[in-house]
Amino acid sequence: MERVVEGTESGDTMALLDDDRLFPTDPAVRSLARELYQAVRDLPIISPHGHTDPRWFAENAAFSDPASLFVTPDHYVFRMLHSQGIALEALGVPRVDGGETERDSRRIWRLFAENYHLFRATPSRMWVNHALQTVFGVTERLSAGSADAIYDRIDAQLRTEAFRPRALFERFNIEAISTTESAIDDLKWHRMIRESGWAGKVVTAYRPDAVVDPEFAGFAENVARMGEMAGEDATTWAGYLAAHRNRRAFFKSFGATSSDHGHATARTEDLPQDVAARLFDTALQGRCTADEADAVRGHMLTEMARMSLDDGLVLQIHPGSARNHSAGILARFGRDKGYDIPTRTDYVAALAPLLNAVGERAELTIIVFTLDETSYSRELAPLAGVYPALRLGPPWWFHDSFEGMTRFREMATETAGFYNTVGFNDDTRAFCSIPARHDVARRVDCAFLATLVATGRLDRDEAPEVAHDFSYRLAKQAYRL
Known part of the structure; x- marks a missing residue:
């Protein structure tokens, strides 16, 4: 096990x-x-x-939020989402000119979760699942329906000393x-x-x-x-x-x-x-x-x-x-x-x-x-x-x-x-x-x-x-x- x-x-x-x-x-x-x-x-x-x-x-x-830990900095993740037409701005990726990008971490996470099926059979899917389960105790597959509950669980744990x-x-x-x-x-x-x-x-x-x-x-x-x-x-x-x-x-x-x-x-x-x-x-x-x-x-x-x-x-x-x-x-x-x-x-x-x-x-x-x-x-x-x-x-x-x-x-x-x-x-x-x-x-x-x-x-x-x-x-x- x-x-x-x-x-x-x-x-x-x-x-x-x-x-x-x-x-x-x-x-x-x-x-x-x-x-x-x-x-x-x-x-x-x-x-x-x-x-x-x-x-x-x-x-x-403390890491600030789930999206900044799993989505915004990880080019393995955002390149796949972008390949399906999702703008990098919508994923919170910062622009060179300081222009507007999405700042709402929950909205970024929901977008990631809604499109998690894109990662089927990829290494990224296995890595994210491993982190969700073994680090944060998540045992439900990430999806549009589970996005908020998983976000809240991770976010609460990130606020504790054990997750610094x-x-x-x-x-x-x-x-x-x-x-x-x-x-x-x-x-x-x-x-x-x-x-x-x-x-x-x-x-x-x-x-x-x-x-x-x-x-x-x-x-x-x-x-x-x-x-x-x-x-x-x-x-x-x-x-x-x-x-x-x-x-x-x-x-x-x-x-x-x-x-x-x-x-x-x-x-x-x-x-x-x-x-x-x-x-x-x-x-x-x-x-x-x-x-x-x-x-x-x-x-x-x-x-x-x-x-x-x-x-x-x-x-x-x-x-x-x-x-x-x-x-x-x-x-x-x-x-x-x-x-x-x-x-x-x-x-x-x-x-x-x-x-x-x-x-x-x-x-x-x-x-x-x-x-x-x-x-x-x-x-x-x-x-x-x-x-x-x-x-x-x-x-x-x-x-x-x-x-x-x-x-x-x-x-x-x-x-x-x-x-x-x-x-x-x-x-x-x-x-x-x-x-x-x-x-x-x-x-x-x-x-x-x-x-x-x-x-x-x-x-x-x-x-x-x-x-x-x-x-x-x-x-x-x-x-x-």
């Missing part, structure tokens, strides 16, 4: 969640999957990469969580967390896109700001690299163990320093072509990898998203509003300069993600299966689903094995979905391992150890947490 948490009546725990969800249908294999899952279901959560707001844990203020961010962090059994901040963030919320004396482990990650991508809005101004913060003249190539080293050290002082790079492509370069310096000058002057901008981004991945050899930060590469596909939505609502679309991504040629430079360095960890699943068996698994520095990130973004996770294991294991992967990370802004996402990953992995045992590809006594590795050890080890 699902673990009963505070606010959940044990007699109603079957209403939203099937105990055997995501397990194989064959009775014998299902029994083994269930056994493996029971051994890992309550392991602490390692959340080494994500986008929760450190301010939540710094101020520990730190209390939920502890209830979720989170051992460590990493947020992600820009290179020019002052990390004031992380400082407040540290000075509060609270024991929860919330660390940051170094995200330098705003100061390595010449096509990022305000690139030159961002570089100048980084130089000011680092006490370096970042308008020179040498000063620019020194400023990065300074900022990385600052982030490490607040627990950072990784950097993160969200580039349009997986391109890397290892340019002569004089060539890199000239390209950088061109970028600061705003005269880069699109290819030159991509070359700057690609070269900086190699520079960051070399810095990682010095300071130990794990290098994460998240490529292959056509960001802000709708120009109109970008202009009206800004970035990260559900219009980022996966693209075909090359890795063999793209990663060659980086891997030729540092790929044999076993003390370095480079974790590569993809939104192009066709690359797993063709490119990424073979690369990770030979280069000591390279590891495969788990299914990401559009693929962190039962189907996506299963495909990942099936396509990557034959060439990369288990131990060139890094466990699971939830990569989410939706705080209450974190336990749900890890639960799905643990169930999928246990189902996969049970199938391997049943088909003679894994010894029965090895499966529990691998399940533990997938659920806990690999992420903790890879991210040095």
